[in-house]
Amino acid sequence: MKVNAEMEQQSDPIVKFGNVVKRFGDFTAVEKASFEIGRGEFLAIMGSSGCGKTTTLRMLAGLEDPSEGTIYLDGEKVNGKATWDRDTPMVWQSLALFPFLTVQENVEFALKMRGVGKEERRQRAEKWLEKMQITEFAGRNINQLSGGQKQRVALARALVTEPKILLLDEPLSALDAHLKVRMQSVLSNLQKDLGITFVYVTHSMSEAFSMADRVVIMSRGKIEQIGTPEEIYHEPYNRFVAEFLGSANIFDGKILGPADTGGWQIAYDGGETVLPQNELPDAHPGQTVTFIVSAENMRLSLPGSDQSGIEASVVGEEFIGGTAMVFLETTTGQELKVQKSHDELSLLNLHAGSRVVVHWAPESCHVLIGENV
């Protein structure tokens, strides 16, 4: 939240997309994208494959030209400006290191293309090799390196020109889980050290949420939501985002009228609940609403206790580290997810087919605004 407030105050963003559209023939890859990226911000663009995230990044790099709209980079309109005239280095998913050059030559490449002299090239490359802790591999061939070492070469090669912005296209997708987490902290620290802007494209929520200051969620070429990881996680804008994040239960309901305890009384498929007033400031009775309750805010009771809620039966469980996700099905067939600690679950002694009552506190509900606009 705090980071976001800072970003909004910033009057001089490094990147500004204004109604950018990209079409490939009949296919629209990016539709009316408008957003800004602040200086020194770590922005992640997230979505499933084909959502337009990579096309967005490639337009910023100058590898694709927008069909409509304008892109400003560092205050300059860059539509039609060739990628070799921009300083927007990219770290590629395939890494795209040159196999016929040594590590040192790979890192020097961008400087060589810019006509930097031999001696200066060597010095600047050595500085980055050192920074990425790969000095000892300087003379090696690319195919003699491990995945993590190649990753570092790719970063050194991209950063050697000391750009104001670094673009990353799923650079960690080929690494195993352990190395991935290690490289995530390398990237995070690097970005903080350098203070430059990182634009990071990924399909992985854990990568985006653990590193980024702000996350852009895209689907089918459209931006669904932009916000800090906390905002997106706790207050998804619409059903797509809520489903994409995967840990929220979504309910469709209708406002019955003011509740006795304050807020609004809502009827939904399977029961009634209360939504807080502040979630629905301009509502009126009869209006339909969609709200979510995240899996960790759901509570479980055994039937027979006087707790009111939805009745459901257990379908199965999935272990997630110290907690478990319990999958339930209501009598009307709606699927619910409840995340609980193992201790709490063992008290309930659940097994497939067990009947339970699911309930939640009104304040843990969040109304999806995007659903009604």
Next chain:
Amino acid sequence: MGNENRIINGLLKLHIAFCLLFIFAPIAGSFVFSLNSDRFPSLPLGEFSTEWYRLIWEDSLVWQGFANTLVVGVTVAIIATLLGFGGAYTDFRYNFIGKSFYLALALLPPTIPVVILGLAMLAFLSRVNLSGSTISVIIAHGVMCSPFAMAIIRLRLSQMDPDLEAASWNMGGNQWQTLCFVIIPFAKPAIFAALFITMAVSFDEFAVAWFVSGLNETLPVKILGFLQGQVSPRINAIGSLAFLSSMTLIILAQLLLRSPEETKS
């Protein structure tokens, strides 16, 4: 391997042995007789002799033919490799309407019977006053050899990660720089292989050269002339040398075309 059939294996080995025998026995025979003192190739062999090599060494006609072959071969190799690279890079880099037609046309020449190609070349070149000279052989061989160069370089480029080119642009290399510092270094082994193969093809080519060379005959055309005049073991000597030089070029090309991992280390 438990699932190998001995009979099939044996037959396959026999098959290969026969193939190699039919290909190499005549060549080996000509090599043996080139070092034999007898006037006619017959058994039993006479004495060991380098007489025939000495005779061709002193024959100015052979030297002339060899010089023509060399000039044509080297020039053709360079031209064909340049054209082949252009064709292969166009295929790698661009998508356009009619691309399959373009590729079919570019790779067509080796499928045309050489006699027809030779006749057509002669008809065309004489019309534009280019027949009967070394240039005409170079043009004709250039047409025949470019598809080989293109095929070799195209195969290499198809093994290239397309992101490499974009990565070079992204790091400030314009299209020319990227061509010089990324595409050509990547394709280098294939470029050299194409040079050697096209040179070998041009060295050995007879039919088209016979049609268009006029008085500037290349060695294979000269050999036909010798054969028509008199049967001499000198032919064996020339044949052995031609075979050795062609094989050298082909082997060099094969070494260059080994998988990149092998050539790296």
